[in-house]
Amino acid sequence: MKKIAILAALPAxxxxxxxxxxxxxxxxxxxxxxxxxxxxxxxxxxxAAALEEQADEAPTDxxxxxxxxxxxxxxxxxxxxxxxxxxxADEME
Numbered sequence: 319m320k321k322i323a324i325l326a327a328l329p330a331x332x333x334x335x336x337x338x339x340x341x342x343x344x345x346x347x348x349x350x351x352x353x354x355x356x357x358x359x360x361x362x363x364x365x366a367a368a369l370e371e372q373a374d375e376a377p378t379d380x381x382x383x384x385x386x387x388x389x390x391x392x393x394x395x396x397x398x399x400x401x402x403x404x405x406x407a408d409e410m411e
Contacts, residue, residue, distance in 0.1 A: 348406075348407040349407070351403050355401075355404045359399075365392050
């Protein structure tokens with residue numbers, strides 16, 4: 319399975335190497351958006367993990383379920399926002 323993933327990535331890597339050179343201002347903005355997307359996703363992951371820890375210590379099953387559901391929502395929101403930022407970044411490249 320790993321070999322398939324590596325083989326699938328080869329054309330993209332070759333394209334990236336052939337496009338080496340100085341980035342334009344728009345490409346640099348795209349790179350900054352990608353970094354922002356990573357930060358947004360990491361923040362959502364951290365917040366969700368914190369809620370999951372609280373859920374593990376919840377005194378009732380209902381509270382645990384509610385905290386876990388909220389953690390999942392927060393994780394999904396972070397992922398969706400990061401995806402949107404990455405899409406905009408891809409359009410700039």
